[in-house]
Amino acid sequence: MDRTPAPVRPVPRLVATDIDGTLLGADRAISPYTADVLARLTARGVPVVLVTGRPVRWLKVVYEQLSAPLPAICANGAVVYDPVSDQVLRADPLAPELLAEVARRLRAAVPTASFAVEIVDSREMRHEAHFPLRWETDPTLIRAIVAPEELHSVPAVKLLVRAGEQDPDLFTAVVAEALAGLAEATHSSGSGLVEVSAAGVTKAAGLAWYCTRLGVTAPEVLAFGDMPNDVPMLTWAGQAVAVGNAHPAVRAIADEVTSANTEDGVAAYLEQVFGTD
Known part of the structure; x- marks a missing residue:
């Protein structure tokens, strides 16, 4: 019997998560439990970044459900947005x-x-x-x-x-x-x-640019997603987690699968990794 212990993953330095179908439940709402887990993470100094296909103008509905707005990579990586200053830090449009x-x-x-x-x-x-x-x-x-x-x-x-x-x-x-x-x-x-x-604009590219600003490397990133537009980000991140309701293409490349978005899969996984303090 092989008794070689499984490799221990380092605790991630940054969490990146898709929104729709991943963080949001069936009613397109963030549960109080998930909002609380995200708030506790950021209070501990762990950056949490929303990485979404949504445009900037659609983030308000999400921010209203959080204790504080989170930085966001929008439009599938084309826009990096700081909600505190309401500024776009980077944009990569089609000319x-x-x-x-x-x-x-x-x-x-x-x-x-x-x-x-x-x-x-x-x-x-x-x-x-x-x-x-x-x-x-x-x-x-x-x-x-x-x-x-x-x-x-x-x-x-x-x-x-x-x-x-x-x-x-x-x-x-x-x-x-x-x-x-x-x-x-x-x-x-x-x-x-x-x-x-x-060309070249993906969730991975936008997230990589943001992480470089923070001095965070790909292996230090924990990412969550559910749909094909998440595949580049999940492939790039050091630890890729699909929610239970994810598209087959996402499940195929994920390192692990957590429970579905309707079961607070992201929050449950984060508590396993970071603890409940």
């Missing part, structure tokens, strides 16, 4: 010329595609008139446009693509093939929405 070429390629590959763009560091959104919105909108922040050229007239940290009801994995593959070498394509939902970023 207008690149955005125009991305749109051209996608219209050729998927003639039925419709687009939206996250602009002003994801504080505002523009969308084609026929782009289906599946959430409540604020007309001061989300505006329909008519002329296609207006879509790519300014830099955008993310392009959103829909083409009716689509299998999200298959549709993402189609978009990725059309944009090979030009931009990144991923998805974070089951609705057939594909998210496009500039």
Whole structure:
């Protein structure tokens, strides 16, 4: 019998977690238990970073449920946001010329595609008139446009693509093939929405930049996620944990699997690692 002890992992110096489907429960709320665990971690001096596909403007709902706002990597790594100063520390958008070429390629590959763009560091959104919105909108922040050229007239940290009801994995593959070498394509939902970023822009890249500022290395990071847009971050981090409800692609590359988001899987795992003090 092999009695070699299992290697002991060092206690992480930074925790990075996705939000939707990972930290949030079925009602898209953070439970009091999870909020308390995160608060205790930050009080101990352990940085906790939200790493999300969400735009900056959607973070308010999350921050309202926490004892204090947490720094965030938004738009799948394109935006690094400091909520204390309400400042974007770094943005890596698609330039207008690149955005125009991305749109051209996608219209050729998927003639039925419709687009939206996250602009002003994801504080505002523009969308084609026929782009289906599946959430409540604020007309001061989300505006329909008519002329296609207006879509790519300014830099955008993310392009959103829909083409009716689509299998999200298959549709993402189609978009990725059309944009090979030009931009990144991923998805974070089951609705057939594909998210496009500039080449090299991923959750891993945004988190790596932020960690460098803090002097934290990849092996010192504990990361949680549930969807394909989390795969780069989980692959980069020293310790990758999938929640129990995670997409198969995430479970396949994770070091461990915790309980589902509806069971406070992130908080339960953090207590195992850091204790309950």
